[in-house]
Amino acid sequence: MRSRSTAIAVAAGLVLAGVAASPAAAQDRVLRADRSVVRACHEALLPPGTAGVDRREVTSGVDGLIQARLTPGGGSEGDWDLAVFDKAGGKVVAGSAALRSRELAESFVTKGQRLVVQACRYGGPARTVTLGVDFLALTPQGTPTRAEVVRVDTPERADKDKLLGLDLDLTEKGDATGVEVVLADDADRKTLRDSGLTYTTVDADLSRTSRDAAARDRSYATTVAASGLPSGRTSYRHLYDYEYELKELARRDPRRVKAFTLAEPTVEGRDVVAVEIAENVGNAADGKAVNLLMGVHHAREWPAGEHAIEWAYELARGGDQAVRSSVRGTRNVIVPIVNPDGFAVSREAEPKGDFTRFDYEMKRKNCRAADSPPELRTGICKANPGGTARGTDPNRNYAGFWGGNGAGLAWNSETFRGPAPFSEPETRNIRAIVSGRAVTNLITLHTYGNLLLRPPGVADVRPPLEEPVVKALADKMASRNGYRSIPSWGLYDTTGTTEDWSYWATGGFGFTFEINTAGFHPAYENAVVAEYLGTAPAAGAGKGGNRAAFLDMLTNAADPAAHATIVGTAPKGHKLQVRKTFRTPTSPVRQPDGTTTAPIQITDTVESDYTSTGGRFTWAVNPSTRPYVAGRYGRKPQGPPQAAIALANPPGVPAENKQYPTNAVAERIPFTVGGQGVDNGRFDVSVSWTSTATDWDLYVLDAAGAVVTQSASGGSNSERATLLDPPPGEYTAVLVNYDQVDPASPDDWAAGKVEFFSPLPPTYGVSEAYVLTCTDRHGRLVGLTDVFVDRGQTVDVGAVCSDSARNGKQRRR
Structure with a gap:
């Protein structure tokens, strides 16, 4: 989606203010603490001399932004956190609490405001860090509008x-x-x-709705001591809350929870923090299936991160027996905030809700500036002359069908796909997890729409051969949260999305949840508490909500029928790896001038590691043949399609009706689908008339009177409604006279028919193999074979680490 709003822009000739009112000596930038103390640095302004804390006082010389950064101070890397407080009131202004000593705390300040920059040594060996503080003068821009x-x-x-x-x-x-x-x-x-x-x-009036939601959130947080969520949370988190809580989960149970930093920092230099939860979490190469849950690809979609971190609390604290059982058989990776740069902008911005270019609260994209016009590349992400229009949509930047319909081509499009697949650090981070960990199950969380989406994102791709299995899993989860389960293209075409790369390239199941129907980050008690727990007014009330849907996915990850399995024997300490490198084309690449260029060939490497504990092993992997080349779903025709049926136009013209179905006035023409020996894969009902200024609407009802398909566009002189795999029975075409140019001389529909088409048969592609290698404790290759394995299949590779096994191994299918 595209975010905009009233703005704040960087003033020309920006000057950086030092750490103090006058130029500071170099040693003033070095902060020291002789010991670490576990505490939330952003929770309170601590007195000078507090153990584990160092601080500096500064005064803002501008109306604008403060940027406070920490960088490692010496040769050692520790974990220091950072917070900025208003000195007079003690209120936190900004914070950062990632896992290392690379912190960025950034927010808005006023001229003359006295501030305390507080650094806290949370853990690790580093006794010093280096502090940098900049002030950025801002000039308000833009005019409030009605969204x-x-x-x-x-x-x-x-x-x-x-x-x-x-x-x-x-x-x-x-x-x-x-x-x-x-x-x-x-x-x-x-x-x-x-x-x-x-x-x-x-x-x-979206601005009013936004203000009302913020007021409701304040009331809820002040009147409810603890919600029913696993954490008890009652309000939306800031980025520093996420970072601190994740590492606290890991500190409290290091055997089962590990916090880690993703491979690449963001454009603004932020670390991306995640957790892994499993029994004996330190042994990542234990052969268990990997379940990945992530949130906030899109900055303004705050509930997505909240649901993700609550699931982390659920798993970390053991939950009920079903949760504990599934956790024992899986490894769970949770990335609550995929796009921390964008989220930090959105979460800290002044609430406006008018969606103009400078409404930073409604920012969608990341903070990439390089694709915008040169004159708009200046300034930081929180305040720049391009406003929220700068950036790439991370959920259009994956390689899956990148370059096709359903993504923006221009830098200022809210769905801008970026200059190339995986051009963004956010998508490369997720690619590294999915490719390197054999992720078997993936959910990516978004808002809003009460939808559960599955591949493909474009109808012309056709569903995978596994469509019945993928749909069944989606439908099961949707039965818990009350969402509509549909293929992604059923909403509208999208390309470059997370699961359209991960599923087609790796075979790991992937789904998108669109949480709630009220907005991007509406009232917390509804969009987070009710939706997660399955309480009123959520669509999943009484059904389990997203918690139950997440548990369904976790249970599926633990089920051998849902992934592939390799078994065999190997000596203790030997390392096994399955690996596959392949190329997949993007879509033909749409260009801004309307032309299309050839697809780009994307090279992916998918691998999974297993470290032997000695003797027999069981190892969960994805199918060796990726769905992209496996084929497409369909069925063979069992007979010819039914002959076309002409729709007879009843005498007269019904009165104009803009209120159907509330106003039932319309023409109704019955027809029958099915017959001896016919097989209909689809029918199209079509009608036409003379003038594009006339508007007839078409609805098709089944024998029970339910609408099964419809076509109600404007500005054309025809309508066409399609139904796939129509059940045999009685149907009715309903023609509604929506608008006439001249009611005294009506433009009646003249031609109508029902056409039937055969089902498309399935297509089958090639089978792909993993290369399985075994290396001993000294890193020497001692085993090598190809492995063909399908979903739900178990392949025994025997004593793969012995030379005799390597030399005599038969390739298995």
């Missing part, structure tokens, strides 16, 4: 494609016939009006 949410009618694929081409701020709340869209200002409203697409207003 609104509208539902755009998109009953046909062409309507969705047209809407995607408008580059408006699309939400993830939608269905087969419409999508909710944020209109930030009059320019957006004009763009939508000029498109000819029809729409209705859902929320006429």
Whole structure:
């Protein structure tokens, strides 16, 4: 989605203020603590001389931002945290609590404000760190506008494609016939009006809605001592809360919980923090299936991070017997904040809710500036002349079908795909986990729409051969949270998304959850507490909520039928690895000038390691054949399709009706689907008339009177409604006279028919193998074989680490 808003921009000729009011000596930048003390540095302003703490006082010379940074002070790396406090009131202004001594605390300050920068030694050997403090002067920019949410009618694929081409701020709340869209200002409203697409207003004043939600959150946090969440939390976290709580979970139970830093820092230099939870967590190469849960690819989608960290609390604290049993058989990686730069901007920004370019609270993307025009590349992410428009959408930057429809081509698009697949550190971090850990199960959390999405993101790709299995798992989880379970393209086309790379390239199941229907970060008690626990007013009330859905996914990860298994024998201490390197094309790459260039070939390496404890081993891996080359789902026709049926137009023209189905006035033409020996993979009901200014709407009802498909677009002279694999039975085409140019001389529909098509048969591709190697304690290769293994299959490789086994091994399928 696209975020915008009233703004703050960096003033020209920006001057950096030093650590003190006058230039500071170099030694003043070195902070010292002789011992470490476990505490939350951001929780309170501590007195001078407190053990484990050093501090500096500064005064802001500007209305703008403070940036306080820590870097390692010597040869050793420790864990220091950082916080900035208002000296007069003692209130925390900014904080940072990652796992090392590389911290960035950043927030807004006023001229003359007296501040205390407090550094706390949490752990590790480093007695010193180096502090840097900058002040950035800001000038307010932009004019507040009225933002609104509208539902755009998109009953046909062409309507969705047209809407995607408008580059408006699309939400993830939608269905087969419409999508909710944020209109930030009059320019957006004009763009939508000029498109000819029809729409209705859902929320006429988003700013007011945002203020109301913030007020409700304050009330909830002050009146409720502890929620029913595993952590008891009652309000949205800041980035420093996430960082501190994750490492505290690890400190309290180091045998089962490990906090770690992902491979790459962000554009602004922040570390990305995650946890792994498992029995004997330190032995990552124990052969167990890996379950990955992540949140906040999109900065403004705060509930996504909250659900992820609450699941970490759930697993770390043992939960019920079902949780404990599944944890024993799996390894669980949780990354609550994939995009910490963007989240820090959104979470610390002044609440506005108007979605203009300078509404930093509604920022969606990361903080990449290099793709924006040169004159807009200055300034930091929290305040710059490009506002929230700068950046790449991390969830359009993965390699899966990158370059195709459903992603923005321009730097300022809210779904900007980036200059190349995996151009962003955020996506490379997740790629490293998925590729290097044989992740068998993956959920990525977003807001909003009450949807549970599965691959593919583009309808033309066709479902994988495993579609029935993938759909069944999605449907089971959706039965817990009350979300609609649909393929991703059922909302609208998307390319470059997380699971459309991870699933097609590795075979690990992948799904997107779109949490709640009220907004990106609406009231905490609903979007987090109720949705997680499955209490009213959440759609999963009484069904278990997202907690139960996450448990379904965890249980699936532990089930050998849901992944592949390699068994055999190996001496103690020997290291086994399965590895596969392959190339996969992106989509043909759409260009801003309307042309399309050839697909890009992306090289991926997928590997999994196992360290033998001696004797027999069992090792969970993904299928050796990736779904991209395995084939596509379908079924063979059992007979010819049914002959076409002409729809007879009843006499007369019904009155105009803009309120169907509330107003039942319409024409109804029954037809029958099915017959002896026929096999219908799909039917299309179509009608046409003369003028594009006339508007007829088409609905198709089954024998029970339920709408099974529809087409209700505007600005055309035809409608077409499609139903896949239609059950035999009686149906009714309903024609609604929505609008006539001249009611006195009506433009009646003239041609109508039902056409039937055969099902598409499945396609089957090649089988791929892993290369399995075994090395001894000295790193010498002592075993080598190819392994072909499918989902649910167990392959015995025998004594793979012996020379005789290597030389005599038969390749197995």
